Amino acid sequence: MSIIDSKGRLFGKLSLLDLAAAAVIMLVVIGIFFFPGTPITNNLVAQTKQQSIEVTALVRGLGVADLDGLFEEFKAEKQAEIVIRNQPAGKVDILKSQRLPRTTVAPQPDGTVKALPDPRPEIVMIQDLLLTLGGKAEITDTGVVLDGSKKIKIGSLIQLQGKYYDFNASVIEIKIS
Template sequence: MPFSDRLRSLSIIDAAALVVALVAVGGVLWSPKLSNTVARATGSIKPVEVTVDVRNTSSADPDGLIADALESGRTTLVVRNQPAGSAELIRVDDIRRKLTSVLPDGSVVTADDPNRTIQGMLDSRFVLRGDANVTSSGVVMAGTKLKVGTPVELEGRFYRVNGIVSGVTLQ
C-alpha cells in the first residue's frame, strides 16, 4: 500500500491521538523538573543560604511563632506578591536590640529591652536554605532575583511576616 493511501485511511480520531501524543512529548521536554535537572547537571543551580531579617512585627506570642516555624521546617517565600517557591528553614536567630549602660566605675552592662517583651514584638533572623540559579547578575530563586535589601514575605501555616534579605551565601 503506497504512503498516500495510508494517509487517506487515517481518521480524525487517529489525527487527534497524534496531536495529544505530540503535546505530551512537548510537555515532558519543557517540564520545569526536567529543566531543573538539566540546570543542576550543568552546575548553574547551586544550594544557597539566605538570611531574612524580620523586625518590629507585632505578635501575641513571638516565641510560639518561631517554634511553629521551626517545627514545620519549611517556609514559603513571596517576593513582590508573587510566590517564589519554598525553602528549608535552618534556624531562627534572636536579633533583639540590647540596652547598654555605662556604670560610674567604667564597666558596661547590657540587658534585653523589656519593652519588646511586653509589647510582643518579633525581631528575628530567619536562616533559609534552598536551590537557586546562580547567574552573573545574582542569585535567582524560582524566577526571582534575591539580593541584600530585597523585601520578602515569609509564609507558613500560621504566620505571614514581612522581612528584608540581609544576606545571600553560596554553599
C-alpha cells in the first residue's frame, strides 16, 4: 500500500487538497486570534527618529465659569490627553496658555470702526484661549505624525482631555524643533 494513491488521497482516506484547505483555514484562525489588527510595520515606528514639536491651538467659545481655575489646572497637571479624529494620540505637554480678549466692533461717528471689549454680561463665561502644546512626533513627507499614525496639520481639530476638562481646539501653528 502506497502513501498516496492514484486519486491523490493519503492512505486511501484523506484528500491532499482537503488537508491543504484545512491547513490554510487553521492558519487564518490562528492569525486572527493571536495577531488581531497589528500590522507588521508597527514595530518599525519605534525605530524612527522623533523630534520635538510645538503646536499652537486656538480654543474658541469655551464656556468656563472659573478661567483662573482652569489655568491653575493647566499648571498643576502640565499634561493633557490629545485626541485626533476620535482616536487617542497620547499625551502632550501644556507649555503656555493665554486668554484672548473678546471684542466687538463699535462704529465711530467719523465712519471708522473700533474693536472694543465686549460689554455684554452673558459673554463673561465664554472665553477664547491660545494654548501652546509640546510633544514628540515623527516628521514624514506627508506631515507631522503623533503616536505612530495620527497626522496633525494646521486646521486639524483636536480634543484635549484632563482631569477636570474636555474641550476642542483648532491647530493654527506647528513648529518643529
